[in-house]
Amino acid sequence: MTDIGKDIERPLGQAVRPPRAAGKLSGGAIMATVAVLVVAGISGAIALREKPFRKPQQVAVSTPKVTAAAEPAAAPPALAPAAPKPEAPVKSGGPQIIHVQTEEGDGPPKAAIVIRDPSTVGQNLKVAHIPDKALIEASETGPLPVRAADGRRPFDVYARPWSGGRGARVAIVIGGLSVSQTGTQAAIAKLPAEVTLAFAPQGNSIGRWMQAARQSGHEIVMQVPLEPFDYPKVNPGRNTLTVAASADENLKSLHWALSRTTNYTGVMNYMG
Template identity: 30%
Template sequence: MLPAKAPFLSFKTRWANPQLFQAALGMLALGLGLLFLWGRNPDFPSDLPSAQTLDIREESYQAQKDFTNRLSGFLREGHGGLLLVKETDRVASVEGMVGHGYVTYLQKYNKINEKQLFALTQEFAGKEGLGVKVHKLAPKYGATKLPSYEFDFLKEGELWVRVEAQLGAQAKVPGQPDTLAQPALPGSAPVVAPGSARLVVIIDDMGQNLSSFSQFSSLSKELTFSVLPQLPYSQRVAEAAHQLGAEVMLHLPMEPVAYPKNNPGAGALMVSDGLSFLAQKLKADLDSVPYAVGVNNHMGSAFTKNQPGMALVMQALAERGLFYLDSRTSASEVALGEAQRFGIPFFSRQVFLDEVPGEEAAKAALEKAITLALKEGTAVAIGHPRPETLAALKALLPQLKERGVTLVRASSLQKS
């Protein structure tokens, strides 16, 4: 004899039961609702305007962050004055589902006025193929009531990224002036007092041999030598520079985006490394380059975006009393944020002397650095032990004094 069917399996019994019928309808409605939400953006709260029109997929969110990094890099490297970049994720929960709406980035400036900020932002939006709307906000941020603005960057007419810009920020970044001086517009006369312009030239990738160091150190002991760790001549080059009276930095290798095609070399800090292993690597790197007064990154376009790793680096530098100079191999602002958090003196490279091969290109790059020094008061250039770089420095360094520029060591940036 076959057993009787359970009530749940009986079509007639299941739908004859009102409670079961209501539960089934409820489950069906919930399923349809989740399917609807899955295919669209959730309705965000009313205090997040236009958020419901935005793409919340992870790849789009990362693209938003990358765009804002490019914007900050454009304003900071080309025009100066960026003090802070802070990301505020707009996140909301809708019926148990959490998604990103848009991202707001706070950027603070002390060297760009309103007219310049508007023009530069419009220029950058045009290059990116985006629209931009500007909203002037009520003055805020304490008793100083600093002017603030919102820039809504639009993709196909819809809000994609929002940037809040604050002018006249009083926060101090080492190497940046306290005054709210406005930079000269292109083509205008220098704004720096005659004879007060300073140029820092750092020669990276030292430690592979002694001959390159000898060639460059013969030009001036005011050059700064950044030494790669754990190479056959790392310690000897650092000691020779110190004995000469020149300044030494650690050229700290970090993982690039193109790894393993581009290998940063021995002692490199990798994104996949655990924090304990990173700490061991970092200590070994620092110990292998004696007399270092600061650190700049070698490669690192991937690692410098790694907040926990950069926090560990800045904490170690704080303990040793070292500064950090960002080689700007990427537009990430993580290093700046972590340096501020740990109170590390922070500076940035403005010009690569040998990014383009050839002696004439190197001379043109050095001329650009000299012009920036005359315009901004200080400029930082990085070169490498290459023949064209050596030739350009030989040709132009003797001219600096008569042009009103002084070659200074990297550590002098702390006295700005």
Template identity: 35%
Template sequence: MTAIGREDEDGGGFRISLVLVAYLVLAAIVMAVIAWLFLGREDTTSRRTLATPRVTVPLTVRGPSVPVSSAVYSIDGKTMEAKSSDAKAGGATPKDEAQEAAAQPAMTRPEGALDKAPDPELLEETPAGNLPAISTDGRQPWQFYARPFPDKDTRPRISVVLATMGLSRTATEAAIKQLPPQISLSFASYAEKLDEWIDQARLGGHEVLLDLPMEPANFPRSDPGPYTLLTTLSINENLDRLDWVMARASGYVGFTTFQGSRFVTSDELLRPVLDVLKQRGLMFLDSRSTSRSLAAAAAADIGVPRALNNRFIDGENTRAAIDRKLGELELIARATGFAVGIGQSYPVTIERLAVWAEALDAKGFALAPISALVNKQSFR
């Protein structure tokens, strides 16, 4: 009993020791946490910085989408990368842009240059960014940003559009400077600093479009990028992606289909896209990547300003092959009054186009911007 009694008497001191130990352990934990916060903060911040995308593109609230800091896509299995522009991602306000523009030295625009874009009356502020819009007085972007062309010119018209511009600085600058201004330029929607490229193109007198990436038949082997319109997505998801592409820049007349040999065969998915283009006053160039394309017929039915490609001029990018395709455009224009060709910004394409264009007038043809062929071609 005594032993048990002594144990009871000594129990108070034992409990005090336990409390003291607990306090010491707690203090050690607190000190360790404080040390980790101070010593590990720099490493944690570095990891967060590396994990954070460099560019955040604002998206529409219509539905979820995929933010990118750089667009990676592939054509026929060849991987390509085009960095996104940070022009619209840094939160710049119209006031900031106006102040920056005012700080730039005045520049004399050469003869034949198109006006600097955009016109604020032709923009709508949306959660996705500034989108093209028909002005309150009825002006439409496809007409306002078009290169003037005399409609009374009755000569057979040929329009050539170079697509995927803006991915190569050398090729893009060569096309802007070396080709006649009647040749239209369609820029890749993933290209960096699109607004700057468009201003340079318009300064050179070139009418501008944007490539609209659409699902090809061999997707995903050929992948037009993270904002491609896909047959596996809902209508709203595709319209979210369309908004992203439209918000990439301003001053363009409309869109050229980029790839899309599967998407353009779906009337159900095409029509909502074309409806948006009509509502925003944009034109649509069907590249006709497949003979089964329903795009031109759907655009005509909806009333979208439209044109359609007759020949890819540099599918085989040799001088002889390109010259042959340009000759075919002449035959089509002579027979029907209108012809459209689409090419890429290959050095050989630019070279042959420049030579061909010089002789076109003497042959009795009119080299025209793509807007001058809107609703002129038969697609039946």
């Protein structure tokens, strides 16, 4: 009864196949499995190869750069002999002459003379009014300015040092000082130290005013009376240098004017 029911439910034209034994694989399945494994192995090998399909002529070859060996450094040139050290200069208000030893030879050693610029040295105002004895020559009328034995001049010693400012420079000189006591005192006290003061030889107490001006930082000039127009109606005073006077008379008058004080850097005219 059971077999007849199964035959009725089975589609027409299909015979009943005997059941397959469990656990057995067909030969086709085995071959398919082997083929899949072979394909997978070949694909893996291809994938693991480094750029397998690149043409040899297109392969970039990394060639290490060859660095040329550095040339040995040239030996430093022989150092020139060190310049001889100058002797320590003696501090003073004027230029300093420094003796520097030069090349040695068979004969006696020679020395070069270097004169230091006095304009780079500041002045000590406490002693600026004291004259340098080496720059003074005694005369009948008083001390006269002279060049020192070492070549120093009053201009080198008593000149005001340069301030170091750049650009155009203007020199301002106020003359006729010592004629008026009140005006001289006001000029020394109120004018900047950069202003030069000129003393007229006809004034009084020139030595005292010179000291006050120097201690205030002023550079001073001595004035010499010269013959002016309309002389003697216009008269600078006694000991004026005139055209009519002899050379000896004018030289004596010049010495009188120059000996009125010390510590001045130069001379200029007083009238004339």
